[in-house]
Structure formats: C-alpha cells, structure tokens
Amino acid sequence: MKDCVWFVSGFHKPWEASVVAGLANVLNAARKEDGMPPLRLYVYGGTRNFRIGGALSWASLTFIERMSAMFFRGKLWHLWGEPPFWWRFIRLRARTVHTSLDDNPNWMGHPTRMFAEQADCGESVVRPTFEVRVSVAGNDKDISEKQDKDKNAAVVIMDGPQDVPEDVSIEAVFPTDSSAAYAVALFTEDSPSGALLAASLTMQGIPVIAGSILKGRSYLRCLLGSDGYITLKSRDAEGWRSALSSAKGEPGRSASAGARRFLNENYSAAASLESLEALY
Numbered sequence: 001m002k003d004c005v006w007f008v009s010g011f012h013k014p015w016e017a018s019v020v021a022g023l024a025n026v027l028n029a030a031r032k033e034d035g036m037p038p039l040r041l042y043v044y045g046g047t048r049n050f051r052i053g054g055a056l057s058w059a060s061l062t063f064i065e066r067m068s069a070m071f072f073r074g075k076l077w078h079l080w081g082e083p084p085f086w087w088r089f090i091r092l093r094a095r096t097v098h099t100s101l102d103d104n105p106n107w108m109g110h111p112t113r114m115f116a117e118q119a120d121c122g123e124s125v126v127r128p129t130f131e132v133r134v135s136v137a138g139n140d141k142d143i144s145e146k147q148d149k150d151k152n153a154a155v156v157i158m159d160g161p162q163d164v165p166e167d168v169s170i171e172a173v174f175p176t177d178s179s180a181a182y183a184v185a186l187f188t189e190d191s192p193s194g195a196l197l198a199a200s201l202t203m204q205g206i207p208v209i210a211g212s213i214l215k216g217r218s219y220l221r222c223l224l225g226s227d228g229y230i231t232l233k234s235r236d237a238e239g240w241r242s243a244l245s246s247a248k249g250e251p252g253r254s255a256s257a258g259a260r261r262f263l264n265e266n267y268s269a270a271a272s273l274e275s276l277e278a279l280y
Contacts (some may be wrong), residue, residue: 004078006080007079008042009081012049021050026272079097082102098237112124122277125175127267129269155184167245185247189210195224209243210231212231228259
C-alpha cells in the first residue's frame with residue numbers, strides 16, 4: 001500500500017511504543033527498497049517514546065493540517081489503540097486496520113492482535129519484533145548506589161505495584177525509559193503489556209520473574225517460550241527468595257538466553273514484515 005498512515009492513540013508505555021516504532025521501522029525499510037515514501041505516523045500525545053523519524057504529534061498539528069490528513073491523506077489507515085471520535089470519517093473514505101491489546105475492544109477497522117492468544121474470534125495477528133533493544137528501567141546512578149549500600153539487595157523492575165514481604169530486601173524500580181543495566185530481574189504478571197515489557201528487557205539480558213502462569217493461554221509463554229522465565233511459585237518471603245536466587249544465578253542466565261533465542265527465531269523483522277504485508 002503506497003499511501004499508508006499509522007495513527008497511535010494507545011501503546012504509549014515506553015516498551016509498547018518501542019514495539020510499534022520497531023514495526024514502523026521494519027515496514028519503512030521495505031518501503032524504501034521498493035521506492036515508496038515512508039509511512040506517515042501520527043501519535044495522539046507526545047512522540048518521545050517513538051524512536052522513528054517523522055513521527056508527528058497529532059496535538060501539534062493545526063486545525064487545517066488535521067482536516068487535510070483526515071479527509072485527503074492515506075488510502076489505508078492503521079489504528080493502534082483506542083479509536084478517536086473522528087475515526088468514522090476516516091472509515092468513510094479509506095481502508096482501515098485496527099490493532100488493540102484490550103480484552104474487549106470496539107473494533108474500528110480490520111481487527112488485529114499482537115498475540116495469537118487474543119485472536120479467539122479469527123482476528124489477524126501482527127507479529128511484533130524485538131530486534132531493536134530498548135532501555136526501560138530506572139536511573140543508572142540511583143540503582144548503582146543502592147546496590148553498593150547493600151550487596152544482597154535485589155533491584156527488580158516491576159510493571160506495577162506488588163505486595164513484597166517486608167523481610168525480603170528488594171529495591172523496586174518502576175519502568176521508565178532510562179537504562180536497566182543494573183537491574184537484577186523483571187517481575188511481571190502474565191498480561192499483554194507485561195509480556196511486551198518482558199520481551200524488551202530480556203533482549204538486554206535481564207531475566208524475567210513471572211507471576212502465576214496459566215496452563216493454557218499465556219502471553220509470556222507466547223513471546224518467551226516455555227523456558228524463558230522463572231516462575232514465582234508463591235508470594236511469601238520464601239517464594240520471593242527462591243525466585244530472586246534463581247534470577248541472579250545460572251537458572252536466570254539460562255532462562256534469559258533461551259528467551260532471546262525464542263524471540264530471534266519466532267519474532268524476527270522478516271516475520272513481522274510478512275505479517276504486516278499480509279494485511280496491507
């Protein structure tokens with residue numbers, strides 16, 4: 001599709017935005033080889049977390065520029081996230097594709113998912129890629145200073161507030177967009193966004209500690225493979241100590257390496273491009 005526009009009104013967490021930007025870069029590389037112009041990418045909000053040239057904030061456009069884009073630009077529009085109120089005007093004149101991580105989205109365009117586990121109703125799957133490594137944890141200096149004070153402290157990146165026993169020494173670092181070099185592990189629940197964060201961080205060599213994993217559907221298993229993470233077997237102090245000990249040792253290194261192999265084999269740039277081209 002020569003005249004293609006992406007509109008991102010979700011996927012604003014740094015690791016989610018990185019996945020969208022990575023897909024856009026893969027697609028743009030192919031478009032360049034075919035002599036086509038790069039796709040237009042509009043973001044509903046700031047563009048800081050979208051590492052791609054040419055991304056524009058929708059809020060920065062003038063009224064005339066917005067109207068021109070809505071009524072004249074793009075024969076195909078790909079919506080990432082929640083549809084804005086004016087999306088129905090786009091659908092009147094252009095073919096639309098819609099990708100969502102939500103459990104029950106209000107589809108506005110051809111429905112697509114990033115996880116086959118969410119495609120119960122026959123939605124198409126856009127395969128993410130993680131070849132571009134991202135940084136998504138706390139400040140390097142702060143983490144280093146905390147570790148110097150207590151060599152036994154575990155600096156763990158959390159993807160949300162967690163109940164950690166008081167007698168377990170953990171410095172929780174909530175995800176931001178700076179370096180994760182000193183983090184011992186990532187702890188995440190088994191959710192679509194948590195799985196994307198886990199995949200992004202495991203590409204940096206950071207092992208993943210997962211909350212309870214269902215025997216059937218699992219977003220983490222989908223991205224990291226069955227052996228690509230350490231399971232927190234219980235949320236008491238002993239369960240945390242066991243998981244952290246594994247993350248710091250050979251089990252953590254083995255799980256992280258296995259997850260990276262799984263990602264490289266199943267979520268390559270070529271596979272992502274193929275999934276997009278099949279839609280377009």
